[in-house]
Amino acid sequence: MNLFPWKKKEPDFFTEEEKAQLVAAIQKAEQRTSGEVRVFVESRCKFMDAADRAQELFFMLGMDKTAERNGTLIYLAVKDKQAAVYGDEGIHQKVGAQYWKDEVAKMMLHFRKEHLADGMCQGITDLGEALVRHFPFDRQTDKNELPDEIVFGK
Numbered sequence: 001m002n003l004f005p006w007k008k009k010e011p012d013f014f015t016e017e018e019k020a021q022l023v024a025a026i027q028k029a030e031q032r033t034s035g036e037v038r039v040f041v042e043s044r045c046k047f048m049d050a051a052d053r054a055q056e057l058f059f060m061l062g063m064d065k066t067a068e069r070n071g072t073l074i075y076l077a078v079k080d081k082q083a084a085v086y087g088d089e090g091i092h093q094k095v096g097a098q099y100w101k102d103e104v105a106k107m108m109l110h111f112r113k114e115h116l117a118d119g120m121c122q123g124i125t126d127l128g129e130a131l132v133r134h135f136p137f138d139r140q141t142d143k144n145e146l147p148d149e150i151v152f153g154k
Contacts, residue, residue: 013041013078018117019150025121026148029128035070035091035135036146037127038063039120042153045077051100053077054084057151064088066145070135072127074107074120083107085123094134103127 014022026037038061045053054075058064063071069090076083085100092100103123110119 013152014117014150021117022120022124022150023148025124029124029131030144030148032137033070033128033131033135034068034138034142035072035128035131036063036066036144037072037074037124037131038146038148038151039074039076039124040151040153041076041078043077043079044154045080045082050075050077050080050082050084051086054086057153058086058088061146061151063146066090068135070131071146072131074123074127076111076116076120078116081111083111083119085127087127091131091134095130099130 022039026039029037040054040057040061048056054073057075058071058073061073063073066088069088072085072087072091074083074085083104085103087095087100103126106126107119107123110116110122
């Protein structure tokens with residue numbers, strides 16, 4: 001019996017060390033760019049395609065509010081073994097639709113070997129490089145517009 005039903009336990013998809021590794025990867029990726037990277041992880045992607053779910057979450061998290069429209073979201077549904085990457089219109093215009101598909105394919109190679117954190121870190125690093133190329137860091141204007149922590153769903 002759960003005495004505090006409003007206090008949900010965070011799913012154990014990653015160890016504490018892996019969570020710290022992912023947050024550090026996000027922070028490192030964002031050091032040289034004005035772009036933003038976020039990660040959303042949940043158990044299942046029910047009744048919709050992972051890309052559609054990533055897009056839905058992107059807007060639910062308010063990621064479309066960055067000044068240069070350069071936010072990116074890596075989405076993973078662990079038990080369903082689905083992943084997607086969604087980028088706002090600013091970065092999407094620079095890299096194109098095939099880029100997102102290629103990034104998911106690279107991450108899936110890690111996921112198939114049960115290396116979730118490694119796959120996510122690879123994706124975060126790659127997104128950071130694309131963001132640096134198209135939205136370099138500007139000391140005068142840059143600010144961290146979105147939180148760096150991992151968001152966990154059900």
